[in-house]
Amino acid sequence: MSKTLFITGASSGIGAATARTAVESGWNVGLFARSEDKLGALVEELGDQALALPGDATSLNEQRAAIGTLVERYGKLDAAFANAGMGLSAAGTEKGDPDEWETLVKLNVLGLLWTVKAxxxxxxxxxxxxxxxxxxxxxxxxxxxxxxxxxxFVHGYGGNLAQEMREWGGRCTVIAPGMVDTPFFDEAKPDKLKPEDIARAAVYALEQPAHACVQEMFVMPTG
Structure with a gap:
Protein backbone atom coordinates (compact mmCIF):
# COMPACT_ATOMS: atom_id res chain seq x y z
CA MET A 1 0.00 0.00 0.00
CA SER A 2 1.25 3.50 -0.85
CA LYS A 3 2.17 5.80 2.01
CA THR A 4 0.22 8.99 2.67
CA LEU A 5 1.52 12.48 3.48
CA PHE A 6 -0.47 15.47 4.79
CA ILE A 7 0.98 18.88 3.76
CA THR A 8 -0.04 22.30 5.03
CA GLY A 9 0.68 25.37 2.95
CA ALA A 10 0.32 23.04 -0.03
CA SER A 11 -1.06 25.43 -2.65
CA SER A 12 2.27 26.92 -3.75
CA GLY A 13 6.00 27.13 -3.06
CA ILE A 14 7.63 24.43 -0.94
CA GLY A 15 4.32 22.72 -0.14
CA ALA A 16 3.27 22.29 -3.76
CA ALA A 17 6.77 21.22 -4.81
CA THR A 18 6.86 18.63 -2.02
CA ALA A 19 3.50 17.28 -3.16
CA ARG A 20 4.83 16.82 -6.70
CA THR A 21 8.05 15.16 -5.53
CA ALA A 22 6.21 12.88 -3.11
CA VAL A 23 3.74 11.76 -5.78
CA GLU A 24 6.64 11.02 -8.13
CA SER A 25 8.03 8.81 -5.35
CA GLY A 26 4.75 6.90 -5.01
CA TRP A 27 3.14 8.73 -2.07
CA ASN A 28 -0.46 9.81 -1.75
CA VAL A 29 -0.76 13.44 -0.64
CA GLY A 30 -3.36 15.49 1.20
CA LEU A 31 -3.11 19.13 0.17
CA PHE A 32 -4.19 21.56 2.88
CA ALA A 33 -4.34 25.33 2.31
CA ARG A 34 -6.84 28.18 2.12
CA SER A 35 -6.65 28.60 -1.67
CA GLU A 36 -9.22 26.14 -2.95
CA ASP A 37 -8.67 27.09 -6.61
CA LYS A 38 -4.91 26.44 -6.44
CA LEU A 39 -5.45 23.15 -4.65
CA GLY A 40 -7.92 22.07 -7.31
CA ALA A 41 -5.44 22.85 -10.08
CA LEU A 42 -2.71 20.90 -8.29
CA VAL A 43 -4.98 17.87 -7.85
CA GLU A 44 -5.85 18.02 -11.54
CA GLU A 45 -2.12 17.93 -12.28
CA LEU A 46 -1.26 15.13 -9.84
CA GLY A 47 -4.27 12.86 -10.31
CA ASP A 48 -5.69 10.22 -7.99
CA GLN A 49 -2.72 10.30 -5.64
CA ALA A 50 -3.69 13.81 -4.46
CA LEU A 51 -6.65 15.10 -2.46
CA ALA A 52 -7.54 18.78 -2.00
CA LEU A 53 -8.33 19.69 1.60
CA PRO A 54 -9.21 23.40 1.79
CA GLY A 55 -8.82 24.87 5.25
CA ASP A 56 -7.10 27.30 7.59
CA ALA A 57 -3.94 26.09 9.34
CA THR A 58 -4.69 28.29 12.36
CA SER A 59 -7.73 26.11 13.12
CA LEU A 60 -7.07 22.87 15.00
CA ASN A 61 -10.57 21.64 14.19
CA GLU A 62 -10.13 22.23 10.45
CA GLN A 63 -6.82 20.38 10.45
CA ARG A 64 -8.33 17.47 12.37
CA ALA A 65 -11.24 17.29 9.94
CA ALA A 66 -8.90 17.40 6.94
CA ILE A 67 -6.75 14.57 8.27
CA GLY A 68 -9.88 12.55 8.96
CA THR A 69 -10.99 13.01 5.35
CA LEU A 70 -7.52 12.08 4.10
CA VAL A 71 -7.47 8.86 6.14
CA GLU A 72 -10.94 7.96 4.87
CA ARG A 73 -9.65 8.33 1.30
CA TYR A 74 -6.32 6.49 1.56
CA GLY A 75 -6.70 4.33 4.67
CA LYS A 76 -3.93 5.72 6.88
CA LEU A 77 -1.53 8.59 7.53
CA ASP A 78 2.20 7.92 7.47
CA ALA A 79 3.62 11.45 7.61
CA ALA A 80 2.64 15.08 8.02
CA PHE A 81 4.48 18.22 6.92
CA ALA A 82 3.77 21.37 8.98
CA ASN A 83 4.87 23.73 6.26
CA ALA A 84 2.41 26.65 6.36
CA GLY A 85 4.03 29.90 7.44
CA MET A 86 4.40 33.61 6.77
CA GLY A 87 6.88 36.44 7.07
CA LEU A 88 6.46 40.07 8.08
CA SER A 89 6.24 43.26 6.04
CA ALA A 90 7.86 45.39 8.76
CA ALA A 91 11.17 44.08 10.07
CA GLY A 92 12.50 44.48 13.58
CA THR A 93 10.93 45.27 16.92
CA GLU A 94 10.72 49.06 16.97
CA LYS A 95 9.15 49.30 13.51
CA GLY A 96 7.21 46.05 13.71
CA ASP A 97 3.42 45.81 13.62
CA PRO A 98 1.95 44.09 16.71
CA ASP A 99 -1.15 42.98 14.78
CA GLU A 100 1.08 41.37 12.16
CA TRP A 101 3.09 39.67 14.93
CA GLU A 102 -0.09 38.17 16.32
CA THR A 103 -1.04 36.80 12.89
CA LEU A 104 2.45 35.37 12.45
CA VAL A 105 2.44 33.63 15.83
CA LYS A 106 -0.98 32.11 15.12
CA LEU A 107 0.34 30.57 11.90
CA ASN A 108 4.07 29.93 12.41
CA VAL A 109 3.76 28.68 15.99
CA LEU A 110 0.18 27.66 16.79
CA GLY A 111 -0.60 26.47 13.25
CA LEU A 112 2.42 24.18 13.38
CA LEU A 113 1.39 22.89 16.81
CA TRP A 114 -2.11 22.20 15.50
CA THR A 115 -0.69 20.13 12.63
CA VAL A 116 1.30 18.01 15.08
CA LYS A 117 -1.62 17.67 17.48
CA ALA A 118 -4.07 16.74 14.72
CA PHE A 153 10.64 28.00 18.22
CA VAL A 154 10.26 25.48 15.39
CA HIS A 155 13.82 24.21 15.82
CA GLY A 156 13.53 23.97 19.60
CA TYR A 157 10.15 22.31 19.53
CA GLY A 158 11.21 19.98 16.71
CA GLY A 159 14.06 18.64 18.82
CA ASN A 160 11.74 18.14 21.77
CA LEU A 161 9.14 16.44 19.58
CA ALA A 162 11.77 14.09 18.16
CA GLN A 163 12.49 12.91 21.70
CA GLU A 164 8.79 12.36 22.39
CA MET A 165 8.17 10.47 19.14
CA ARG A 166 11.26 8.31 19.61
CA GLU A 167 9.48 6.59 22.53
CA TRP A 168 7.21 4.79 20.05
CA GLY A 169 9.52 4.59 17.04
CA GLY A 170 8.36 7.78 15.33
CA ARG A 171 10.60 10.36 13.69
CA CYS A 172 10.65 14.15 13.47
CA THR A 173 12.65 16.20 10.97
CA VAL A 174 13.12 19.97 10.82
CA ILE A 175 13.85 21.09 7.25
CA ALA A 176 15.75 24.41 7.43
CA PRO A 177 16.09 26.29 4.15
CA GLY A 178 18.13 29.34 3.44
CA MET A 179 16.54 31.87 1.08
CA VAL A 180 14.14 30.19 -1.35
CA ASP A 181 12.69 31.77 -4.50
CA THR A 182 8.99 31.45 -3.64
CA PRO A 183 5.90 33.72 -3.43
CA PHE A 184 6.97 34.25 0.22
CA PHE A 185 8.99 37.19 -1.17
CA ASP A 186 7.57 40.15 -3.09
CA GLU A 187 10.45 40.07 -5.58
CA ALA A 188 11.91 37.06 -7.41
CA LYS A 189 15.18 35.60 -6.09
CA PRO A 190 16.49 33.79 -9.19
CA ASP A 191 19.95 33.12 -7.72
CA LYS A 192 18.59 31.44 -4.58
CA LEU A 193 17.17 28.01 -3.81
CA LYS A 194 14.11 26.66 -5.62
CA PRO A 195 11.13 25.02 -3.92
CA GLU A 196 12.07 21.75 -5.60
CA ASP A 197 15.39 21.74 -3.71
CA ILE A 198 13.55 21.73 -0.40
CA ALA A 199 11.01 19.19 -1.66
CA ARG A 200 13.79 16.75 -2.50
CA ALA A 201 15.24 17.23 0.98
CA ALA A 202 11.85 16.53 2.57
CA VAL A 203 11.28 13.33 0.61
CA TYR A 204 14.87 12.22 1.29
CA ALA A 205 14.20 12.49 5.02
CA LEU A 206 10.89 10.64 4.69
CA GLU A 207 12.42 7.75 2.77
CA GLN A 208 15.28 6.91 5.12
CA PRO A 209 15.13 3.40 6.60
CA ALA A 210 13.09 3.04 9.77
CA HIS A 211 16.19 2.82 11.98
CA ALA A 212 17.53 6.20 10.78
CA CYS A 213 16.21 9.69 11.54
CA VAL A 214 17.37 12.84 9.79
CA GLN A 215 16.47 15.12 12.69
CA GLU A 216 17.55 18.48 11.23
CA MET A 217 18.51 19.34 7.66
CA PHE A 218 19.88 22.66 6.38
CA VAL A 219 19.67 23.42 2.65
CA MET A 220 21.56 26.59 1.74
CA PRO A 221 22.08 28.44 -1.55
CA THR A 222 25.65 28.41 -2.83
CA GLY A 223 25.34 31.99 -4.12
Whole structure:
Protein backbone atom coordinates (compact mmCIF):
# COMPACT_ATOMS: atom_id res chain seq x y z
CA MET A 1 0.00 0.00 0.00
CA SER A 2 1.25 3.50 -0.85
CA LYS A 3 2.17 5.80 2.01
CA THR A 4 0.22 8.99 2.67
CA LEU A 5 1.52 12.48 3.48
CA PHE A 6 -0.47 15.47 4.79
CA ILE A 7 0.98 18.88 3.76
CA THR A 8 -0.04 22.30 5.03
CA GLY A 9 0.68 25.37 2.95
CA ALA A 10 0.32 23.04 -0.03
CA SER A 11 -1.06 25.43 -2.65
CA SER A 12 2.27 26.92 -3.75
CA GLY A 13 6.00 27.13 -3.06
CA ILE A 14 7.63 24.43 -0.94
CA GLY A 15 4.32 22.72 -0.14
CA ALA A 16 3.27 22.29 -3.76
CA ALA A 17 6.77 21.22 -4.81
CA THR A 18 6.86 18.63 -2.02
CA ALA A 19 3.50 17.28 -3.16
CA ARG A 20 4.83 16.82 -6.70
CA THR A 21 8.05 15.16 -5.53
CA ALA A 22 6.21 12.88 -3.11
CA VAL A 23 3.74 11.76 -5.78
CA GLU A 24 6.64 11.02 -8.13
CA SER A 25 8.03 8.81 -5.35
CA GLY A 26 4.75 6.90 -5.01
CA TRP A 27 3.14 8.73 -2.07
CA ASN A 28 -0.46 9.81 -1.75
CA VAL A 29 -0.76 13.44 -0.64
CA GLY A 30 -3.36 15.49 1.20
CA LEU A 31 -3.11 19.13 0.17
CA PHE A 32 -4.19 21.56 2.88
CA ALA A 33 -4.34 25.33 2.31
CA ARG A 34 -6.84 28.18 2.12
CA SER A 35 -6.65 28.60 -1.67
CA GLU A 36 -9.22 26.14 -2.95
CA ASP A 37 -8.67 27.09 -6.61
CA LYS A 38 -4.91 26.44 -6.44
CA LEU A 39 -5.45 23.15 -4.65
CA GLY A 40 -7.92 22.07 -7.31
CA ALA A 41 -5.44 22.85 -10.08
CA LEU A 42 -2.71 20.90 -8.29
CA VAL A 43 -4.98 17.87 -7.85
CA GLU A 44 -5.85 18.02 -11.54
CA GLU A 45 -2.12 17.93 -12.28
CA LEU A 46 -1.26 15.13 -9.84
CA GLY A 47 -4.27 12.86 -10.31
CA ASP A 48 -5.69 10.22 -7.99
CA GLN A 49 -2.72 10.30 -5.64
CA ALA A 50 -3.69 13.81 -4.46
CA LEU A 51 -6.65 15.10 -2.46
CA ALA A 52 -7.54 18.78 -2.00
CA LEU A 53 -8.33 19.69 1.60
CA PRO A 54 -9.21 23.40 1.79
CA GLY A 55 -8.82 24.87 5.25
CA ASP A 56 -7.10 27.30 7.59
CA ALA A 57 -3.94 26.09 9.34
CA THR A 58 -4.69 28.29 12.36
CA SER A 59 -7.73 26.11 13.12
CA LEU A 60 -7.07 22.87 15.00
CA ASN A 61 -10.57 21.64 14.19
CA GLU A 62 -10.13 22.23 10.45
CA GLN A 63 -6.82 20.38 10.45
CA ARG A 64 -8.33 17.47 12.37
CA ALA A 65 -11.24 17.29 9.94
CA ALA A 66 -8.90 17.40 6.94
CA ILE A 67 -6.75 14.57 8.27
CA GLY A 68 -9.88 12.55 8.96
CA THR A 69 -10.99 13.01 5.35
CA LEU A 70 -7.52 12.08 4.10
CA VAL A 71 -7.47 8.86 6.14
CA GLU A 72 -10.94 7.96 4.87
CA ARG A 73 -9.65 8.33 1.30
CA TYR A 74 -6.32 6.49 1.56
CA GLY A 75 -6.70 4.33 4.67
CA LYS A 76 -3.93 5.72 6.88
CA LEU A 77 -1.53 8.59 7.53
CA ASP A 78 2.20 7.92 7.47
CA ALA A 79 3.62 11.45 7.61
CA ALA A 80 2.64 15.08 8.02
CA PHE A 81 4.48 18.22 6.92
CA ALA A 82 3.77 21.37 8.98
CA ASN A 83 4.87 23.73 6.26
CA ALA A 84 2.41 26.65 6.36
CA GLY A 85 4.03 29.90 7.44
CA MET A 86 4.40 33.61 6.77
CA GLY A 87 6.88 36.44 7.07
CA LEU A 88 6.46 40.07 8.08
CA SER A 89 6.24 43.26 6.04
CA ALA A 90 7.86 45.39 8.76
CA ALA A 91 11.17 44.08 10.07
CA GLY A 92 12.50 44.48 13.58
CA THR A 93 10.93 45.27 16.92
CA GLU A 94 10.72 49.06 16.97
CA LYS A 95 9.15 49.30 13.51
CA GLY A 96 7.21 46.05 13.71
CA ASP A 97 3.42 45.81 13.62
CA PRO A 98 1.95 44.09 16.71
CA ASP A 99 -1.15 42.98 14.78
CA GLU A 100 1.08 41.37 12.16
CA TRP A 101 3.09 39.67 14.93
CA GLU A 102 -0.09 38.17 16.32
CA THR A 103 -1.04 36.80 12.89
CA LEU A 104 2.45 35.37 12.45
CA VAL A 105 2.44 33.63 15.83
CA LYS A 106 -0.98 32.11 15.12
CA LEU A 107 0.34 30.57 11.90
CA ASN A 108 4.07 29.93 12.41
CA VAL A 109 3.76 28.68 15.99
CA LEU A 110 0.18 27.66 16.79
CA GLY A 111 -0.60 26.47 13.25
CA LEU A 112 2.42 24.18 13.38
CA LEU A 113 1.39 22.89 16.81
CA TRP A 114 -2.11 22.20 15.50
CA THR A 115 -0.69 20.13 12.63
CA VAL A 116 1.30 18.01 15.08
CA LYS A 117 -1.62 17.67 17.48
CA ALA A 118 -4.07 16.74 14.72
CA UNK A 119 -1.73 14.26 13.06
CA UNK A 120 -0.23 12.59 16.14
CA UNK A 121 -2.87 9.88 16.76
CA UNK A 122 -2.57 8.65 13.19
CA UNK A 123 1.22 8.93 13.14
CA UNK A 124 1.52 6.98 16.38
CA UNK A 125 -0.71 4.25 15.00
CA UNK A 126 1.51 3.91 11.93
CA UNK A 127 4.96 4.64 13.44
CA UNK A 128 4.90 7.82 11.39
CA UNK A 129 7.06 10.80 10.58
CA UNK A 130 6.59 14.52 11.30
CA UNK A 131 8.24 17.17 9.11
CA UNK A 132 8.47 20.81 10.20
CA UNK A 133 9.57 23.75 8.07
CA UNK A 134 12.20 25.61 10.03
CA UNK A 135 14.65 28.12 8.59
CA UNK A 136 18.28 29.13 8.61
CA UNK A 137 16.85 32.21 10.37
CA UNK A 138 15.94 29.90 13.24
CA UNK A 139 19.58 29.15 14.00
CA UNK A 140 21.13 32.62 13.85
CA UNK A 141 20.46 36.02 15.41
CA UNK A 142 18.99 38.62 13.05
CA UNK A 143 18.55 42.15 14.37
CA UNK A 144 15.11 42.39 15.99
CA UNK A 145 13.63 39.60 13.84
CA UNK A 146 10.31 38.37 15.18
CA UNK A 147 10.01 36.06 12.16
CA UNK A 148 13.40 34.55 12.98
CA UNK A 149 12.30 34.05 16.58
CA UNK A 150 9.25 32.10 15.38
CA UNK A 151 11.61 29.76 13.55
CA UNK A 152 13.80 29.40 16.64
CA PHE A 153 10.64 28.00 18.22
CA VAL A 154 10.26 25.48 15.39
CA HIS A 155 13.82 24.21 15.82
CA GLY A 156 13.53 23.97 19.60
CA TYR A 157 10.15 22.31 19.53
CA GLY A 158 11.21 19.98 16.71
CA GLY A 159 14.06 18.64 18.82
CA ASN A 160 11.74 18.14 21.77
CA LEU A 161 9.14 16.44 19.58
CA ALA A 162 11.77 14.09 18.16
CA GLN A 163 12.49 12.91 21.70
CA GLU A 164 8.79 12.36 22.39
CA MET A 165 8.17 10.47 19.14
CA ARG A 166 11.26 8.31 19.61
CA GLU A 167 9.48 6.59 22.53
CA TRP A 168 7.21 4.79 20.05
CA GLY A 169 9.52 4.59 17.04
CA GLY A 170 8.36 7.78 15.33
CA ARG A 171 10.60 10.36 13.69
CA CYS A 172 10.65 14.15 13.47
CA THR A 173 12.65 16.20 10.97
CA VAL A 174 13.12 19.97 10.82
CA ILE A 175 13.85 21.09 7.25
CA ALA A 176 15.75 24.41 7.43
CA PRO A 177 16.09 26.29 4.15
CA GLY A 178 18.13 29.34 3.44
CA MET A 179 16.54 31.87 1.08
CA VAL A 180 14.14 30.19 -1.35
CA ASP A 181 12.69 31.77 -4.50
CA THR A 182 8.99 31.45 -3.64
CA PRO A 183 5.90 33.72 -3.43
CA PHE A 184 6.97 34.25 0.22
CA PHE A 185 8.99 37.19 -1.17
CA ASP A 186 7.57 40.15 -3.09
CA GLU A 187 10.45 40.07 -5.58
CA ALA A 188 11.91 37.06 -7.41
CA LYS A 189 15.18 35.60 -6.09
CA PRO A 190 16.49 33.79 -9.19
CA ASP A 191 19.95 33.12 -7.72
CA LYS A 192 18.59 31.44 -4.58
CA LEU A 193 17.17 28.01 -3.81
CA LYS A 194 14.11 26.66 -5.62
CA PRO A 195 11.13 25.02 -3.92
CA GLU A 196 12.07 21.75 -5.60
CA ASP A 197 15.39 21.74 -3.71
CA ILE A 198 13.55 21.73 -0.40
CA ALA A 199 11.01 19.19 -1.66
CA ARG A 200 13.79 16.75 -2.50
CA ALA A 201 15.24 17.23 0.98
CA ALA A 202 11.85 16.53 2.57
CA VAL A 203 11.28 13.33 0.61
CA TYR A 204 14.87 12.22 1.29
CA ALA A 205 14.20 12.49 5.02
CA LEU A 206 10.89 10.64 4.69
CA GLU A 207 12.42 7.75 2.77
CA GLN A 208 15.28 6.91 5.12
CA PRO A 209 15.13 3.40 6.60
CA ALA A 210 13.09 3.04 9.77
CA HIS A 211 16.19 2.82 11.98
CA ALA A 212 17.53 6.20 10.78
CA CYS A 213 16.21 9.69 11.54
CA VAL A 214 17.37 12.84 9.79
CA GLN A 215 16.47 15.12 12.69
CA GLU A 216 17.55 18.48 11.23
CA MET A 217 18.51 19.34 7.66
CA PHE A 218 19.88 22.66 6.38
CA VAL A 219 19.67 23.42 2.65
CA MET A 220 21.56 26.59 1.74
CA PRO A 221 22.08 28.44 -1.55
CA THR A 222 25.65 28.41 -2.83
CA GLY A 223 25.34 31.99 -4.12
Missing amino acids: AMPQLKANTGHMLLTGSAAGRTHIKGSVYGASKW
